Amino acid sequence: MERENRKEDGKILKKILEFLKEYGHTVWELSQKLSINEDSVNFYLNKLTNSKKYLAGGFINSWRTHGGSFVYVYVSPTKKRDPLPEKAFISLPTAGNEGEKGLYQRVIILDDVLGPNNEPAKCIEITPFYDIHIGHRKCDMDLFRADVEQVRKRPNRFAIFGGDSIEIALGDSAGGAAWAGQSIPPDEQRIVFENEIRDISGKTLVMIPGNHEHRTTKKTLMCPLREVAKSLEIPYFAGPVILDITWRGFRWTFHISHGRSGSNTPGGKLNAVGKPRNYVVADFFIMGHVHDKKSHRVSRLVPRREFREGKLVSFSIMPKVERKIICPSYLMYEGTYAQQAGYTPGSRESILIQLNADGSSTVATGSRTLEGDVTGINI
Numbered sequence: 001m002e003r004e005n006r007k008e009d010g011k012i013l014k015k016i017l018e019f020l021k022e023y024g025h026t027v028w029e030l031s032q033k034l035s036i037n038e039d040s041v042n043f044y045l046n047k048l049t050n051s052k053k054y055l056a057g058g059f060i061n062s063w064r065t066h067g068g069s070f071v072y073v074y075v076s077p078t079k080k081r082d083p084l085p086e087k088a089f090i091s092l093p094t095a096g097n098e099g100e101k102g103l104y105q106r107v108i109i110l111d112d113v114l115g116p117n118n119e120p121a122k123c124i125e126i127t128p129f130y131d132i133h134i135g136h137r138k139c140d141m142d143l144f145r146a147d148v149e150q151v152r153k154r155p156n157r158f159a160i161f162g163g164d165s166i167e168i169a170l171g172d173s174a175g176g177a178a179w180a181g182q183s184i185p186p187d188e189q190r191i192v193f194e195n196e197i198r199d200i201s202g203k204t205l206v207m208i209p210g211n212h213e214h215r216t217t218k219k220t221l222m223c224p225l226r227e228v229a230k231s232l233e234i235p236y237f238a239g240p241v242i243l244d245i246t247w248r249g250f251r252w253t254f255h256i257s258h259g260r261s262g263s264n265t266p267g268g269k270l271n272a273v274g275k276p277r278n279y280v281v282a283d284f285f286i287m288g289h290v291h292d293k294k295s296h297r298v299s300r301l302v303p304r305r306e307f308r309e310g311k312l313v314s315f316s317i318m319p320k321v322e323r324k325i326i327c328p329s330y331l332m333y334e335g336t337y338a339q340q341a342g343y344t345p346g347s348r349e350s351i352l353i354q355l356n357a358d359g360s361s362t363v364a365t366g367s368r369t370l371e372g373d374v375t376g377i378n379i
């Protein structure tokens with residue numbers, strides 16, 4: 001019999017807790033909801049207040065109404081935020097043009113970084129994440145998560161985020177009622193994205209927005225990605241950025257933009273990624289936006305001058321190799337506006353940039369292996 005009662009008590013305590021978690025209740029309100037008298041409510045409230053098991057770290061707080069009766073509410077335990085993962089690189093301040101309104105970011109990766117099998121790394125790997133479109137119902141989250149996991153797992157693999165990370169389809173966005181087809185509403189897309197990349201925030205060298213995030217900025221001057229970057233302490237830039245990576249005494253320069261082009265031809269897309277070559281000298285020119293995978297080596301002739309004690313001692317003209325890279329997206333094809341408009345299906349493969357310990361570099365473009373490598377053509 002006593003056992004029965006205890007069971008019944010447990011049920012009532014749970015019920016009261018549910019009510020008090022929702023909002024504050026008076027004893028009379030609880031008695032009405034539970035169909036028990038006020039003395040019994042007071043009995044159970046007293047039990048609940050002293051029960052570590054039911055309170056689970058929280059507590060019952062109460063205050064007087066103007067009429068003198070008490071309102072009771074459950075207060076959850078304060079959650080401590082997990083600390084961010086440690087930074088696996090150092091961001092160097094630059095001369096006045098750094099920061100979100102600037103265009104230059106310089107990072108140092110420590111010489112003793114390890115490789116995938118905990119041996120000294122033979123190269124630094126960069127995964128460029130472009131056009132993830134989180135929130136679009138055809139976003140391939142499994143593929144995205146698999147790539148994030150490789151960055152997390154491999155000590156020598158780092159990430160950059162090149163825009164259109166979240167979908168942000170608004171009422172007046174291109175695509176008509178595209179907003180209605182989102183699987184996650186825009187306000188939650190930012191939170192989902194932040195949670196998905198939190199584990200690799202310490203290995204994300206830079207983040208920029210794309211035209212999809214710009215939809216918000218154009219209307220409100222607020223960029224959701226800026227909030228993500230701020231929260232995760234990731235270097236954020238409002239537009240294209242020049243990124244210098246130094247490792248083991250070598251330096252590689254990247255021009256990173258989201259990109260823009262309406263072209264449907266390989267030549268047109270490669271012309272678009274090469275446009276900044278008119279005004280920037282870099283080792284890599286990277287963009288996305290066109291949801292395709294392309295890469296191309298080009299060279300330019302650059303002057304090389306050597307000085308000793310301020311005097312010019314040699315002058316020569318040297319070829320310098322530059323790589324134009326277009327990154328694929330994480331958006332599937334069937335059932336999207338691209339299919340409806342009759343665009344060529346985009347690539348489902350990947351791009352991995354390798355900065356080698358001898359100062360050279362490789363770009364692997366092809367399919368992913370289960371071990372996280374990218375096989376295919378190296379350029």
Ligand SMILES: [Fe+2]
Pocket residue numbers: 131163164210211212258288289290
């Ligand atoms: Fe885009």
